[in-house]
Amino acid sequence: MEPLNNQDEELKVFRINLPATPEDIASLEIGSIVYMSGVVYTAREGVYQKVLGNGEALPVDLKGLSNVNFHCSPAAAVTPEGEYNVGAVTATASFRFSKWMTSWLELTQTKIVIGKGGMPHDDYANIMVPQGAVYLTTVGYGTGALLGRGIKQVRDVHWLDELGIAQAMWLFEVEDFGPFIVESDVNGNSLFHQHGEEVNTRIDALYAGLKPPALHRFGETSDRKNEVM
Numbered sequence: 001m002e003p004l005n006n007q008d009e010e011l012k013v014f015r016i017n018l019p020a021t022p023e024d025i026a027s028l029e030i031g032s033i034v035y036m037s038g039v040v041y042t043a044r045e046g047v048y049q050k051v052l053g054n055g056e057a058l059p060v061d062l063k064g065l066s067n068v069n070f071h072c073s074p075a076a077a078v079t080p081e082g083e084y085n086v087g088a089v090t091a092t093a094s095f096r097f098s099k100w101m102t103s104w105l106e107l108t109q110t111k112i113v114i115g116k117g118g119m120p121h122d123d124y125a126n127i128m129v130p131q132g133a134v135y136l137t138t139v140g141y142g143t144g145a146l147l148g149r150g151i152k153q154v155r156d157v158h159w160l161d162e163l164g165i166a167q168a169m170w171l172f173e174v175e176d177f178g179p180f181i182v183e184s185d186v187n188g189n190s191l192f193h194q195h196g197e198e199v200n201t202r203i204d205a206l207y208a209g210l211k212p213p214a215l216h217r218f219g220e221t222s223d224r225k226n227e228v229m
Helices: 022-027 045-053 094-108 121-131 144-148 191-201 203-207
Strands: 002-005 012-017 033-042 068-070 072-078 084-091 112-115 134-138 151-158 169-184
Touching: 012 022, 045 094, 072 151, 072 169, 084 144, 084 151, 084 169, 094 112, 094 121, 121 134, 169 191
Parallel strands: 012 033, 033 068, 068 112, 112 134
Antiparallel strands: 002 012, 033 169, 072 084, 134 169, 151 169
C-alpha cells in the first residue's frame, strides 16, 4: 500500500494492491481515501442466502484471490465477443446485510467491506473488529460511472441466471478502483458515528424557538437525535 500526501495534510490517500495485507488494513484511518488494484468480488443477500442460508458451496475459493466484498449493483452488458462490459457500479446499503456479516467474514476471510450508509454502529465492535475488517463507503451519489472506469474486466460471474445481475457474484479485475472513504478502521472507530455525535451535540440549538410541527408523518419521531440529517 502506498500512502500519498495531499495538499490538505489531514487527508490521506492510499493505493492498495489486493488482496489487502493486515498491514494495509491496519494503516487505514477513518476519513482517508482509498484506491484499489486487483480483484474485488460482489456478494449481497442473494449470495449470502445461497451460501449461508441454504448451505451451498462457494463457487470460487476467495481466500488468496480477493478479500474485498463490494455491496453493489453493476450495470453490466454482454459484448459481441460474449464478454461482459461494466459501465457503472452503484453501491447499495450495507446495514441491510448485518445478520449475515459475522458468518460471511469468518467463511471468506474478507477484510474490506464496501457499500453505502455504513453498518449499524454496534456491528463495528461486535463483527468487524474481531475479524480485523474495515468498512469503506462510496463518495456521495452519482459516482457509479466513475467507479466503473476502474473495472478493467470481468474475471468471472456466478449464479447470474439464477440471481440476476444485481444479486450475482461478480469478480472484477480493477485498477485504481475508487475513490472510497474509510468509514471504519480496525479499532471500530466510525466516521459516520463521530460526525453524527457532533451534530447531535448542537441539534437542540438548531430547533430552538421553533413550534412543534402541525402535521406528523406515520412513525415520525419527536426525538431530534433520532432524525437523519
